[in-house]
Amino acid sequence: MEKKIRVLVAKPGLDGHDRGAKVIAASLTDAGMEVIYTGLHQTPEKIVRTAIEEDVDVIGLSVLSGAHMSIFPKVMELLKKEKKTDILLTGGGIIPAEDMEELQKLGVGRLFGPGTQSKDVAEYIIEWHKNRK
Amino acid sequence: MNYPDLIDDFKQKKRGALARVITLVDNEEDEGIEFLKENYEKRKDSFRIGITGPPGVGKSSLVNHLLERFAKKYENVGVIAIDPSSPFTGGALLGDRLRMQKSYEFENVFIRSIASRGSLGGLSTSTENISQVMESFGMDVILIETVGVGQSELDIMEITDIVIVVLVPESGDSIQAMKAGLMEIGDIFVVNKSDRDGADRAVEFIKSSLSFKKNIKNNETPVIKTSASNEDNIDSLFLAIEDRMKFLNDSDELKMKREQRREREVKDILRDLFIKSIDKLIKNMENVNASPYEKAKKILEKTGFNFTEDLWKKR
Structure with missing residues (x-):
């Protein structure tokens, strides 16, 4: 049986704009991945618990509320606590370039802003998965 | 690791x-x-409960409420939620968890979303094996939610102890057409979304079609009206499940069911191994135009398998 890349797509925080997350979830599915979509209002704790239970390779967060500087570090911290740093934490939303840089210093993967082609996200994940270990 | x-x-x-x-x-x-x-x-056998029914009837939402009740009563509860894989890309969008948000309130609940990966019977080929892993972990109860594509999801009956078939008020008319499939495998029937019109009529439809059901094992098959979105009557459903669990435990039926399951697992593995190992033999047959029966007989002789002539004559 062929191994599949498993991805958790989640929307943390309070903003209710889930169109982007759904489009990404659908395009990753089209790229042959198994995508777990958990919907709106997910806390960092819920996200990490789901990631562990589903044994995902990648977590993709969609943050449009401006809360990215608290949510990404919190998820990262919980992943470290659970010794699950082999999971790629990536995502997208309205995130200024300087914030992206700062988050990447914390170990977060590439982040995608407005205007991203959905296939770029899929390609990034496939490439990351190939080079892993 | x-x-x-x-x-x-x-x-x-x-x-x-x-x-x-x-x-x-x-x-x-x-x-x-x-x-x-x-x-x-x-491992110790868990109580395995299957939830099946057409798409969009509210299976995941019902599981959401049921897992709360099981989590309060039992030590460990597992959920396997299966969604379809695309036959074209191999990808899958697994969205059952979306409706199972209550699980986060309970540390003793473990949910796993699984893609069907080409299997057609409403499960994945791995579902039996994943259930065994959960049993080794010590789950008391495992809830298994099928893909939900409709008529042909009969595999769930073979790997679970109890099957719950979920329908909606609008299912009424199509129940006639369903008689031969889904309607035969349910131990408990649910009419969900019963806050909508026609729920009572649907219950009557189901009951009348069940009255034709052969080999009724015990008393009447329960038909329960629920509304998952309003959390209406979920307790009656939970009670019906517990009644059924008790009945199975007290009778020989559970033992029989599980014995049959074990036999089938062996057969499945044998079939798989046998087919794989004779593939080459079939392709290399000398007389290409011989009848399939002749070819099969030759192969059996070659593999040294000791079949009885009686069995052969029945062919």
Whole structure:
């Protein structure tokens, strides 16, 4: 049986704009991945618990509320606590370039802003998965 | 993480280890098969409850409410939620968890979303094996939610102890057409979304079509009206499940069901291995135009399999 890349797509925080997350979830599915979509209002704790239970390779967060500087570090911290740093934490939303840089210093993967082609996200994940270990 | 460490963590009941073993088994990796072999005898049977029915009837929402009730009563509860894989890309969008948000309130609930990966009977080929892994982990109850594509989802009956068939008020007319499939496998029937018109009529439809059902094992098959979105009557459903569990436990039926399951597992493995190992023999047959029966007989002789002539004559 062929191994599949498993991805958790989640929307943390309070903003209710889930169109982007759904489009990404659908395009990753089209790229042959198994995508777990958990919907709106997910806390960092819920996200990490789901990631562990589903044994995902990648977590993709969609943050449009401006809360990215608290949510990404919190998820990262919980992943470290659970010794699950082999999971790629990536995502997208309205995130200024300087914030992206700062988050990447914390170990977060590439982040995608407005205007991203959905296939770029899929390609990034496939490439990351190939080079892993 | 290497395999022995993984097994240590599994024995210490770490969720991450359970999740990883499930992945190994789902992918049919060597270590996954190894795990199943080593742990089969040591595991304890869980009560397996299947939830099936057409798409959009509210299976996941019902599971959401049921898992709360099971989590309060039992020590460990597992959920396997299956969604379809695309036959074209192999990808899958697994969205059952979206409706199961209550699970986060309970530490003793473990949900795993699984893609059907080309299997057609409403499950994935790995569902039986994943259930066994959950049993090794010590789950008391496992809820298994099928893909939900409709008529042909009969595999669920073979791997569970109780099957719940979920329908909606609008299912009424199509029940006639369903008689031969879904309607025969349910131990409990649910008319969900019963806050909508026509729920009573649907219940009557179901009851009348069940009255034709042969080999009724015990009393009447329960037909329960629920509304998952309003959390209406979920307790009656839970009670009906518990009644059924009690009935199965007190009678020989549960034992029989599980014995049949074990026999079938052996047959499945034999069939799979046999077909794989004779593939080459079939392709290399000398007389290409011989009848399929002749060819089959030749192959059986070649493999040294000792079949009786009686069995052969029945062919």
